Amino acid sequence: MAKKYLRMTLNERIQHLNLAINFTILVITGFALKYPEAFWASPITDVPLGMTFRGFLHRLSGVATITLGGYHLLYLAFTERGRRIVIDMIPMWKDAKDLWETLKNNLFINQPAKVIKMGRFNFREKLEYLGLIWGTIVMTVTGFILWFKEEWLLFFPMWTFDVSRAIHFYEAILATLTIIVWHLYSVVWNPDVYPMSWAWISGNLTEHEMALEHGLELERLREEEKRKLVNFDEGSTAGGGRVYHVHPRGGEKFSIKNFYGTVKSLNESIKDWKGR
Amino acid sequence: MLPLGILSLLFLYGMMGETARGDNSKCLSCHGNENLTKKDARGNKISLFVSEEGLKKSIHGENACTDCHTRIPDESHAKTGIKDADRKVDCGACHEESEKLFKTSVHSLKAEIACKECHGTHSIKPLSDPKSATFQTNLLQTCGECHSEESKQFAESVHGVGLTRGRPNHPTCTTCHGTHGIRPRSDPESAVHERKIAITTCPQCHAAERITREYRFTTKPVKSYYDSFHGLSYRGGDTFSANCASCHGVHDIRSSSDPKSMIHKDRLQKTCGVCHPKASVNFSKGKIHTLADIRGVDFGEKAVGWVRIVYIILIVAVIGGLSFFNFTDWLRKTIERRPKD
Numbered sequence A: 001m002a003k004k005y006l007r008m009t010l011n012e013r014i015q016h017l018n019l020a021i022n023f024t025i026l027v028i029t030g031f032a033l034k035y036p037e038a039f040w041a042s043p044i045t046d047v048p049l050g051m052t053f054r055g056f057l058h059r060l061s062g063v064a065t066i067t068l069g070g071y072h073l074l075y076l077a078f079t080e081r082g083r084r085i086v087i088d089m090i091p092m093w094k095d096a097k098d099l100w101e102t103l104k105n106n107l108f109i110n111q112p113a114k115v116i117k118m119g120r121f122n123f124r125e126k127l128e129y130l131g132l133i134w135g136t137i138v139m140t141v142t143g144f145i146l147w148f149k150e151e152w153l154l155f156f157p158m159w160t161f162d163v164s165r166a167i168h169f170y171e172a173i174l175a176t177l178t179i180i181v182w183h184l185y186s187v188v189w190n191p192d193v194y195p196m197s198w199a200w201i202s203g204n205l206t207e208h209e210m211a212l213e214h215g216l217e218l219e220r221l222r223e224e225e226k227r228k229l230v231n232f233d234e235g236s237t238a239g240g241g242r243v244y245h246v247h248p249r250g251g252e253k254f255s256i257k258n259f260y261g262t263v264k265s266l267n268e269s270i271k272d273w274k275g276r
Numbered sequence B: 001m002l003p004l005g006i007l008s009l010l011f012l013y014g015m016m017g018e019t020a021r022g023d024n025s026k027c028l029s030c031h032g033n034e035n036l037t038k039k040d041a042r043g044n045k046i047s048l049f050v051s052e053e054g055l056k057k058s059i060h061g062e063n064a065c066t067d068c069h070t071r072i073p074d075e076s077h078a079k080t081g082i083k084d085a086d087r088k089v090d091c092g093a094c095h096e097e098s099e100k101l102f103k104t105s106v107h108s109l110k111a112e113i114a115c116k117e118c119h120g121t122h123s124i125k126p127l128s129d130p131k132s133a134t135f136q137t138n139l140l141q142t143c144g145e146c147h148s149e150e151s152k153q154f155a156e157s158v159h160g161v162g163l164t165r166g167r168p169n170h171p172t173c174t175t176c177h178g179t180h181g182i183r184p185r186s187d188p189e190s191a192v193h194e195r196k197i198a199i200t201t202c203p204q205c206h207a208a209e210r211i212t213r214e215y216r217f218t219t220k221p222v223k224s225y226y227d228s229f230h231g232l233s234y235r236g237g238d239t240f241s242a243n244c245a246s247c248h249g250v251h252d253i254r255s256s257s258d259p260k261s262m263i264h265k266d267r268l269q270k271t272c273g274v275c276h277p278k279a280s281v282n283f284s285k286g287k288i289h290t291l292a293d294i295r296g297v298d299f300g301e302k303a304v305g306w307v308r309i310v311y312i313i314l315i316v317a318v319i320g321g322l323s324f325f326n327f328t329d330w331l332r333k334t335i336e337r338r339p340k341d
Helices: A010-034 A039-045 A050-078 A080-089 A093-106 A123-147 A149-155 A158-189 A207-213 A215-231 A256-272 B002-020 B025-031 B052-057 B075-080 B096-103 B115-119 B139-144 B148-156 B158-164 B173-177 B194-201 B209-214 B220-227 B229-235 B244-248 B268-273 B299-336
Strands: A004-006 A204-206 B037-039 B045-047
Touching: A004 A207, A010 A039, A010 A050, A010 A158, A010 B229, A039 A050, A050 A080, A050 A123, A080 A123, A093 A123, A093 B299, A123 A149, A123 A158, A149 A158, A158 B299, A204 A207, A207 A215, B139 B148, B139 B158, B139 B173, B148 B158, B194 B244, B220 B229
Parallel strands: none
Antiparallel strands: A004 A204, B037 B045
């Protein structure tokens, strides 16, 4: 079995799933307002109070998305892994060069194609993540203006409301198309991962996938592993830190089978022990 | 062959005229007398006078009395003068379509109203005759006999003022409510049901190119409404969302320059406040029916127009760029995977 590398922790996968569900609800309930006669809007428009429920659901999902955004900020600020994500996510000059070289590879200008080694987050992911932040801010601000129009219009003229409406709509188109064109290509239609990258469910990338998309990160991880092996304090615990239960099923009566198992695992521990 | 056909048609037409043109002298010998009366069950005096001149000038002037009063022709009526349950004239015998529609109307189902209440009796005039009870300007009077409050409100409205000035095509009661098949507002098939107000009732004129050109107003309010939140949600079936009547009123629709108008700038805040209780003074400032247009009159129209242009350029550039990049990526990866022989 190929070696796997952790890409998304369980926490991050839940965040991603949360965002995916809320984003989909927002897209459907939002565009059902703009295109009420569209065939796909009929489950909303054909039922009594459908449009009222649509509005409620859209606001609910909006609040959920914003809450998720807030949680994500806390996650970034107060966890070791989160702070690492921020550092790795900063756009670098190398990302522009990677994009350029990838394009040259794709257009067969680089002959032979260059092997591009990218970091933990490649230019595709950085672009999308920053776009997501931008979109969330724009949609949050304009969305709240539309929601709390009475309060907003206490201080601002009517045209600002109309502008917010326009921005909210066009930004929604931009965001939806970006997800379909950019994100779904990366994780679905990309021939390297088709029919789907499983990272959002399993949390892992295979070594092959890592090499393709995150060559630099793979090298770094291997270095780290090697360093760990070198620093390994072999004398500390037999079996590399693993605890071997002498009585695997404690409390059970003595049996030949249990005894055999204990002896066997002891033997293995001794065999694996590298000695000082 | 052709002249023969025309001739035979003319002959037939002549025959029809001959049969329709009845001899009413027998009836009018009694009913032509202005003093002919009878007493009804309550003892009220009821005139039985039929003006020959009025009948002759009516659209039914060529008909015989017995064409409508079908139960009269037994000789006993003429001899004894005894009433013969002939008061209810069956108009539906000729006017089938109208009868059928009328049977479904609220006037027929909920009220004891017959054709004559609106159309009159012996002196029925065609719709186009200014003396007709159903002529467009006379409808205010005709309908107002029962619906006096609505009729009074309408007469003072922008629609009613234009109507009483005698402008053709100006809306009257029937323009919105329909004619024979008038239904209650709550009936989904009613012409003024809340789901139809902003789809057919008002837009039949306010989104009609010919009428808007003739009377020099624009279709902009309808178009912009359909694209506003109110209109979009309404189109999706939301009945809580404002329709035309929510802001403009019903029978008493007035021009925005009229201080009594619901949409006059001094009253707009109150009008919006019906649904938006916290509506501030900014609700009444600035235009409501705006369409995104960089050459627009209103600042908001211009601003939204520019936002639109900038965003369309942005969307085309970004999505176009991303699509192109991904297409090249897909192409290379697909070519690299081609089976090698």
